[in-house]
Structures are given as structure tokens and as C-alpha cells.
Amino acid sequence: MGTKDRSMSAARAKTQVPANTRAQWGTLSRSQIVAAATKAVKGGGYASMTIRSLAAQIGVSPMSLYRYVRDKDDLLDEVVDALLEEVWRPAASEDEWRAWIAEAADNLRRFLVREPAALRVYLVHPVVSKAALERMEAMLGVLGQAGLDNEAALSAYGAIHTYTIGFAAFEASRSRSVGSEPLAGDLAGRLASFSSPRQFGEGLGYLLDGISQAAENCAGRFSNASNASNASNASNAGQR
Amino acid sequence: MGTKDRSMSAARAKTQVPANTRAQWGTLSRSQIVAAATKAVKGGGYASMTIRSLAAQIGVSPMSLYRYVRDKDDLLDEVVDALLEEVWRPAASEDEWRAWIAEAADNLRRFLVREPAALRVYLVHPVVSKAALERMEAMLGVLGQAGLDNEAALSAYGAIHTYTIGFAAFEASRSRSVGSEPLAGDLAGRLASFSSPRQFGEGLGYLLDGISQAAENCAGRFSNASNASNASNASNAGQR
């Protein structure tokens, strides 16, 4: 999107002009809207990002946005893709598949919990944006290198993915509802333990243990290398 | 909730009287509202159950409901509890812990996918309704009987639970968005395979394999039975 003037009109309610002037021709573009939405989500957060406020921010009428955006979810998709792109990559080496996978899962989990808009997107439909696909391919690659054949890698990825999203949803929902109901006795504690980052690591550990076994079975008689773990490192899957 | 007359006024817009009459005193009660909402959700589905339509159905003004219900989510909680109560119990014997757990998880998954209202409730906050707690206790019991100590059972339950919800969310979201975007090539197939019931079983299998190992470690020197599946898992896998 070009370096247009912008000419300032934000909010458009408090201008000298009666404020009835419609915006210049060609002011809007999808990328500009996405950019504004991304900024709004980063500051302020998802809850405060309404179509109306976004339009006001840009200096345009709410309905104008719908020329470039199917609906709010469509807009969020793109925003979340931009945000995900910045955070999903693990720091671990791909050679240590278990650590790498655990970190990738944890990165996604933290992202989803931190950014409610992202969680919403992940819950409302499968995410097939650019960054999400890159991430999937990368994970499938690492899983393959761990000894899984294509089908098994797909299945393992699916399991890890849904577990991660499910956990993030649970964690977010819990943190959303602290202080609502008093919630008798040990129950509160139990719920809390379900949604700790530590518990995420443990559950993921179960999953990876099971996947390890599958990898061994896949490898079959081939003594496949790539087994940089399998012994004595099931612990500490990926906790912050 | 008594056997009051009801006197018919449903919709209240098309009565002989100018329709300005307010409803009788004491018509409303929480349980009646919940019952009406449950019926509305069973037929028609969640999407069509709006506060306004529900109120019309009962023959009362929308705002009247709020005397008995904090908000729509509060109402849904109770509705979903009633629905869950009917469907969560596995048919398998508790002695076969693996089959029992798998069936319990699958029952919940199917319920969540079939009933969007339930999925919503499970995603918006931790569910601590009566049926949900019963279910949790039952699962913890079976897990304990499988050889896990209290802490490990809790952790395993949490993992299974979040996996189940995550999977259901994914499956529902996918079925919700078929036909929207064309979605190039193998991607569609990949996504489809992620959300098949078969994939649910496989992922759960990974989880249960991991949990089995944990159970063995828990049992320690005790020779505990409980191993109804998996194979070929040598050493390793310290979790905790």
C-alpha cells in the first residue's frame, strides 16, 4: 500500500468540517485495513477491536470496510497470520526432534493464550493461512525425520495440534473465569493444575511417548538414525 | 414449577387482547426457563436459540428472563449439563480401563460435535456442572485403578480432557467450514484426515500409550495388571 497522504481525519467526528464529508476516493485497501486491525489488536487487545472503532480509527464509515473484508472473522484471519508469523518458530535444533516439537507446540500454546483473537480464529475454523501452513510443513518434516512415515507423521501432527489448541482453550477459559464462582474445595486446585504450563508439558509428554513408540514401529527393521531421544528424556517436554 | 394453567399466550404478539398485558405473576422460574431452552436447543439447534425467541416461546418479555439467569451462558451451562448427563457414560466395563477411557472420551467428543451449544460451553469456561464432575470423578477412579497414583491420574485426565475438547473443536470447526474456501490440493484431504473419528482414536492411542507407561512407573515394583494394549515399549519415559 502506497505512501498516500492520509491527510488525517481520524475519528472523523471531531473535525472542523461538519464531519459529513465522505472519505476520499481510493482511501481504503484491504492491506491498510489489516494493518490498522493488527495495530488495534496489539494495543488494546481483541475485545476492544470492533468494526466500528476500527472504521473510526481509519476515518471511514463502518460499512465501508465490508468492501474489502467478508466479515470480521475474515479480517482476523489475516491479522492472526501476521502475528503468528513472528512467534511460532522454535529455537531448538531440528535434530532434537522431541525438543523441537515440544517447543513449537508450546510457542503456539503461549501465543493462543496471550492473544484471544488468535484463539478465536483457531477455534472457529481450521487455520490455513501462510504462516500456519509453513508451520505445519515444518512440523511434518521434523516428525518424518524422527522416523515416522508420512501417514504416521500426519496423524501425530494432528494429535499434537488438537491437543495444543485444546489446552490453550482450556487455559484461556480458566484464566478468563477466575473470581467468578468461588468453586468448592480441591476442585479449584484441580482445575488450576489442569491448566498449568507444567501440565501442558506432561500431557504433551504422554503424546510424544506414544509417538516415539509409533516411530520405532514405523522404522521397523531399519535401524533408523534420527533417534536422538527415546531413552530417558521423556521428561520436561516443553514447559516455558 | 407447578401445574399452572399457562393460559396460552405464546408469542404474545397475536392475541386477541392488544397484547400489552404483562404475564401473570409468578409465571417464570429458573427451571422452567432451562426446560424451555433445552427443548429449543434439542429441536432447532443452538443457533436459533436466542434470548428473544426463547422469551417469546415462553410468552414473556426478553428482559424478564434475566431475573433468573445471569446471562445466556449461565443458561447454557445448565442446559448442557442436562444434555451431558444423558450421554457421557461408557458401556464398557470399568475393568478394561483403556476401552472405558477411550469410550468416555469418544462419547464426550461426539456430544460436543453434535451439539454446538455444548462445545461453546466447554470452550468458554471450565465446566464444573454436576454431570461433568461426576464424569471427572469416574474417570479419575478408572485411571487410578489402572495403576496411576492421584497426581498422575489428574495429569492424565487433564491431558485426555484437553485433547478431547481440542479435537472436538477442530472437528466441529472443520465441518462448519466445508464449502467455504476451495482449499488447494492435498490440504483439504490432510485437514479431513485430522478430523476423522479414526484420527481421534489414533491420537488418543498415543496418549494412552504414554499413560500406560506412566502407570507402569507408578506401580513401580507392584505388578499391576491393567495393560490391555500397546506393545514393544522398552525402557525410558520418566514423566512426572
Place this chain on the structure above:
DNA sequence: CCAGACACGCGTACGTGTACGCAAGATGTG
């Protein structure tokens, strides 16, 4: 029996996402 307190049903109003279609600017064609 009456006055005050309380319970209850509801009218009004707000902010939300967005369907529908109009009108004004841009662009093309004679």
C-alpha cells in the same frame, strides 16, 4: 387494615456485526 418493603415483569436504550441498496466518483464508449 394499612404502609412500607420487597419481588417480579418489562420498556427503553445502547453497542455490536452486518444485509441491502443508493449515490457519487471514476472510467470507458459513442
Place this chain on the structure above:
DNA sequence: CACATCTTGCGTACACGTACGCGTGTCTGG
């Protein structure tokens, strides 16, 4: 230049959940 057509910004309007507070019905203490 006149006119048709296409593009784009937007006004209006609707259904949604629900905050706020009013008026009416019921109950309770004097």
C-alpha cells in the same frame, strides 16, 4: 462532450445480548 457502466464509500435498518431502572403485584410488621 454525453452517456452508460462499474467502483467505492456509506446511510439506514435489523436482530442480537443485555444494563438500567420503573411500575405493579405480593407479602409483612404494626
